[in-house]
Amino acid sequence: MKHPLGKIFLLLAVLLLPLSLWGQKRIYTKSYRLQDFKSKTTKVVLSGNDALNASLRQEVTSLWTISPYEFCTPAQYEKQKNNPDICFLCIEKSRGIVFLTLSKGGRSDDPNALKRPLEIISLPIAGENDPSGQELIYMPAFISIIQDYTEAAMDSETAAYSGLKAIARGVPRGVKVYSAPDEARRVFSGQLPDSAVQILISPDGTTSSKPRHKLTFDTRDYCLYSYSKS
Numbered sequence: 001m002k003h004p005l006g007k008i009f010l011l012l013a014v015l016l017l018p019l020s021l022w023g024q025k026r027i028y029t030k031s032y033r034l035q036d037f038k039s040k041t042t043k044v045v046l047s048g049n050d051a052l053n054a055s056l057r058q059e060v061t062s063l064w065t066i067s068p069y070e071f072c073t074p075a076q077y078e079k080q081k082n083n084p085d086i087c088f089l090c091i092e093k094s095r096g097i098v099f100l101t102l103s104k105g106g107r108s109d110d111p112n113a114l115k116r117p118l119e120i121i122s123l124p125i126a127g128e129n130d131p132s133g134q135e136l137i138y139m140p141a142f143i144s145i146i147q148d149y150t151e152a153a154m155d156s157e158t159a160a161y162s163g164l165k166a167i168a169r170g171v172p173r174g175v176k177v178y179s180a181p182d183e184a185r186r187v188f189s190g191q192l193p194d195s196a197v198q199i200l201i202s203p204d205g206t207t208s209s210k211p212r213h214k215l216t217f218d219t220r221d222y223c224l225y226s227y228s229k230s
Contacts, residue, residue: 027113028113028114029157029160030118030153030157030160030161031153031154031155031156031157031159031160033104033114033118034118034120034150034153034154034160035154037066037067037087037104037120037150037154038066038067038154039067040067040068040085040086040087040104041067041068041069041070041085041086041087042064042066042067042068042069042070042086042087042088042089042102043069043070043071043072043076043077043080043086043087043088043089044056044057044060044064044069044070044071044072044088044089044090045072045073045074045076045077045088045089045090045091046071046072046073046074047073047074047077047090047091048091051133051136052091052135052136055135055136055139056091056100056139057071058139059139059140059142059143060089060143062140063140063143063144063147064143064147065147066147066150066151067087069089077090080105081105081117082105082106082107083105083106084104084105084106084107084110084114084115084116084117085105086104086105087102087103087104087105087120088101088102088103088104088105089101089102089146090103092122093128095203095211096127096128096129096202096203096204096209096211097124097126097127097128097201097202097203097211097213098124098125098126098127098128098135099122099123099124099125100122100123100125100142100146101119101121101122101123102119102120102121102122102146102150103117103118103119103120104117104118104120105117106118120149120150120153121146121149121150121153121163121164123142123145123146123164124201124213124215125138125139125142125201126201127201127202127203127204127205127209128203129203129204129205130201130202130203130204130205131205132181132205134181134185134199134201134205137185137188137189138188138197138199140222141188141217141219141222144221144222144223145164145167145215145217145222145224148167148223148224149163149164149166149167152166152167153166163227164215164224164227165227167223167224168224168225168226168227169223169224169225170225170226171196171216171225171226172225175195175196175218176195176196177195177196177197177198177216177225178195178196178197178198179197179198179199179200181199184197184198184199187219188219194218194219194220195218195219196216196217196218196219196225197216197217197219198214198215198216198226199214199215199216200212200213200214201213201214201215210230211229211230212229212230213227213228213229214226214227214228214229215227
């Protein structure tokens with residue numbers, strides 16, 4: 001193998017072996033599995049309280065453009081969650097945080113990897129014991145951020161596996177960021193000039209509880225500027 005050609009052939013063999021194994025095991029990347037997302041119906045599961053359901057229904061109706069959608073009950077979701085031809089947008093809770101999760105349906109034991117369930121993105125929107133109701137105020141931004149990420153994940157494998165940070169653009173120069181809860185709400189509701197807001201999401205809405213999520217986004221087009229978790 002001292003000859004240069006021998007080294008080249010060995011390198012090619014090493015590089016091509018994983019590809020042949022890939023084909024045999026039918027391993028599909030996340031971005032590849034999202035290529036048919038726009039052709040599938042997304043079922044929006046209304047499983048929260050009345051106020052949250054009303055907000056979710058209103059903002060999805062106003063802003064959801066990435067795929068066909070329908071609203072459904074938790075009972076209907078249970079009957080359809082194993083269907084690989086349906087996607088779901090639903091409320092989930094973990095470690096004291098309320099998430100808005102977009103996923104593809106399916107059975108985890110399906111021999112066809114393309115038909116297994118897939119979590120697309122899980123976006124923190126509130127703390128379970130946070131009484132502020134900010135998830136209702138910022139629902140338009142949450143819906144937009146989920147769509148922006150999904151679009152990016154369909155176009156880029158790197159974005160697909162990078163999560164929310166894949167669409168975080170960074171705060172443009174000259175843009176003022178409001179982080180005080182009262183000021184942020186006033187900006188978002190149009191009582192102060194359009195700018196950017198940073199919101200904190202923790203189990204009780206305070207900086208003393210964990211996990212803590214921080215999102216910064218524009219109040220006009222809702223693009224995500226930054227996301228962090230601690």
